[in-house]
Structure formats: structure tokens, C-alpha cells
Amino acid sequence: MLVSGQRACYHINMTTEEIRRLYSTQPFEPFRLLTADGRHYDVRHPESLAMLGNGRLIAIGMKDHFATLDLPLVTGIQQPIPRAKRGRNGTARKAS
Numbered sequence: 001m002l003v004s005g006q007r008a009c010y011h012i013n014m015t016t017e018e019i020r021r022l023y024s025t026q027p028f029e030p031f032r033l034l035t036a037d038g039r040h041y042d043v044r045h046p047e048s049l050a051m052l053g054n055g056r057l058i059a060i061g062m063k064d065h066f067a068t069l070d071l072p073l074v075t076g077i078q079q080p081i082p083r084a085k086r087g088r089n090g091t092a093r094k095a096s
Helices: 013-022
Strands: 003-004 006-010 033-036 040-043 047-053 057-061 068-072 074-078
Touching: 013 047, 013 074
Parallel strands: none
Antiparallel strands: 003 006, 033 040, 033 074, 047 057, 057 068
């Protein structure tokens, strides 16, 4: 996503190229895709990501399903993936 003053604009080729660059980095480094609805999808292994056609559709293999994303809904990329916050008893908490 490009930001010009207070107005944000979207450039599909930049995002496609950035995801492909992250995907092909050797050694692979996990990254997180952020979406417009506030969700996030972690790409922890290159085998869990597929870009379909011209790269506009992305499939991410999750533990028990596949998530399919339309690239214009991806609002950002985080790398490295932030660590999960720990609760009082040492278990991971969901990030809010």
C-alpha cells in the first residue's frame, strides 16, 4: 500500500512483487499478511502459500483449512511475525 499525504492508494503489482520476493527469499523467513477486516494470516513455510493466476488470488494453507484472499484486501505485511503475547500462566494469548 502506498500512502500519499492523507490519502492511501493501492498498487496491485507492488504487493504481488513484494509477496513473491518474500516467498522466494533464501532462507525463507515467515511473514504475516494483514487484511482490511483486521484479520491476519501467517505464512510460516513457503509450501503453505500459493498465488493463483496473475497473483491476485492467494491461498494460504492453515492447520485445518485453506484461506483464500483477494489481493486488494491485503493491507500490509509484517516480518518478522510478532510473537504471541503470554498470559499470566505462560500460555499464549490472542492478540487484540
